[in-house]
Amino acid sequence: MPELPEVETVRRGLSPHLDGNRIQKIEIRRPDLRFPFPEDLSKKLTGEVIRNVGRRGKYLLFRMENGSTLLNSLGMSGRWTLTGGEISFTPGTFAHGAAIGTGDGPHDHLVIDFQDGLRATYTDARRFGYIHLVESGVSEAEDRFLSVLGPEPLEPNFNADILAKNLSKTSSPIKNALLNQSIVVGLGNIYVNEVLNRSGVSPLRISSSLVKKNGKPTKGLELVTNQIRAVLLEAIDAGGSTLQDFRGVSGDDDLGWFPVNFRVYGREGEKCLKSGCSGIVKRIVQSNRSTFFCAQCQR
């Protein structure tokens, strides 16, 4: 499943081609994906100009000049392909096997043609993704999908104090809390495992125990905050560096993550990589998700 770094890589791939581009035609090939397509979507956006392609958590946001925003969740297998002229391009390495979307495939559900001849095709074989329209005049803070989201970890104002505030009354284990999008957005299971290992914090720690009585973050929570940023930026860098290779080529990596060097994820029974630690990586299950950690250096 695409996580924040993958979605950010898709955004970076689309933005230079779509920002400022005028929509000439929108074709919707079926009534729904995970949810029905917004009513009159095609009518509402035909002729509109995309001001910019943004992102909030794992959502792509196509912000229009008229103040409305087309929101897209990629779900499990959603991807965008740009074709037209010299361009044939599927940004993101998580794309699942099949040929790139040209607007003619059985899973090409939404096709947007632009004034300059570019075509953006949304392909989603499993249809867990969805499209939603934040109407003009409705702020993102009022929108039902966006209003529930916690802070954006890559924004400059994100810090350990904000995280401490959101965790101070949380009695669930820190592993589960960091997966909760209302506490902090964009962290999937794999990345949370890595963040906690690198921070030396046990996934079993009760969240509020990482906050001092005066509401300030503990040292451990400061490490977690720094590692959230570091792991996400590393993953985005890894995606960015492979982006060129995927120009016009379908991704064959269906693992759903970028090649960050994972220290714990998928390494059950192997030696912990922290220098000086002789622990062995364990796997447990928390809220039906695999947790990998080293009980010796993660406290």
Ligand SMILES: [Zn+2]
């Ligand atoms: Zn260890």
